[in-house]
Amino acid sequence: MIQLLLAQGCALCYTQAASSTQRFISALRSGILILMVPPVFLSVMFTVMAYRRRNTFNEEIPDHEFEDEEGASRLRDY
Amino acid sequence: MAAITMTFAAFTSAMIVRQGSSYDWQHFVLPSVLYCNTAVLLASSVVLELARKRVSAFLRGQVKQRSTAMLTLWLTLGLGLLFVGGQYVAWMELRAQGLYLATNPSASFFYLFTVLHALHILGGLCALSLVIWRFSKQVPTLRISTLSAVSYYWHFMDVLWIYLLILLWMRI
Numbered sequence: 001m002i003q004l005l006l007a008q009g010c011a012l013c014y015t016q017a018a019s020s021t022q023r024f025i026s027a028l029r030s031g032i033l034i035l036m037v038p039p040v041f042l043s044v045m046f047t048v049m050a051y052r053r054r055n056t057f058n059e060e061i062p063d064h065e066f067e068d069e070e071g072a073s074r075l076r077d078y
Numbered sequence: 079m080a081a082i083t084m085t086f087a088a089f090t091s092a093m094i095v096r097q098g099s100s101y102d103w104q105h106f107v108l109p110s111v112l113y114c115n116t117a118v119l120l121a122s123s124v125v126l127e128l129a130r131k132r133v134s135a136f137l138r139g140q141v142k143q144r145s146t147a148m149l150t151l152w153l154t155l156g157l158g159l160l161f162v163g164g165q166y167v168a169w170m171e172l173r174a175q176g177l178y179l180a181t182n183p184s185a186s187f188f189y190l191f192t193v194l195h196a197l198h199i200l201g202g203l204c205a206l207s208l209v210i211w212r213f214s215k216q217v218p219t220l221r222i223s224t225l226s227a228v229s230y231y232w233h234f235m236d237v238l239w240i241y242l243l244i245l246l247w248m249r250i
Binding site for chain 2: 020023024026027028030031032034035037038039042
């Protein structure tokens with residue numbers, strides 16, 4: 001199973017990368033790791049956000065939150 | 079913002095791979111005006127946060143005057159334009175040193191990152207202009223959520239620029 005997972009990828013790219021210098025292979029590894037950072041970070045962030053807001057619903061803003069009727073009507077129009 | 083993050087991550091990855099692929103990478107000193115630009119962008123973020131609070135207070139009816147809110151919005155716009163102008167000065171400085179887009183890979187990546195970021199800042203300035211226009215009407219048609227979205231985008235640009243500056247300082 002692990003062998004099958006590791007076999008994913010282009011044979012040409014693999015051969016070219018394997019025949020390169022150690023410096024290039026190291027840079028390639030770093031480049032791949034960098035590409036992983038944003039999706040992982042965003043996935044974790046959205047999961048945490050969704051969990052924290054699991055009990056939040058759309059509710060109308062009560063009028064008593066405004067200091068005057070003008071402000072309330074101004075906001076209500078939007 | 080996720081798409082922008084991914085775009086810049088892809089370019090960062092490309093830069094690191096390109097740097098390791100051959101020995102033609104030339105290091106150069108970043109123009110000092112970039113640090114001033116960073117301060118300008120940070121200041122614009124702070125002013126925009128003040129503007130957001132004041133505009134929200136006006137739209138909620140807690141404040142009667144809109145002049146201070148308008149002033150902070152214009153100030154943010156001005157600081158944003160100053161940042162773009164500062165970036166232009168940095169490009170001119172590099173040009174004077176003989177570093178063009180195709181001079182070497184490091185210069186290419188420097189121009190790529192800074193120009194792409196400046197274009198996104200211009201997009202933010204367009205959105206901010208729309209906010210000012212909607213807020214300046216006799217009966218403002220600005221939604222608080224619109225201003226919040228613009229301010230989140232602007233703060234994101236701020237964080238992105240700091241990341242880019244650190245990256246360029248370390249790698250170029």
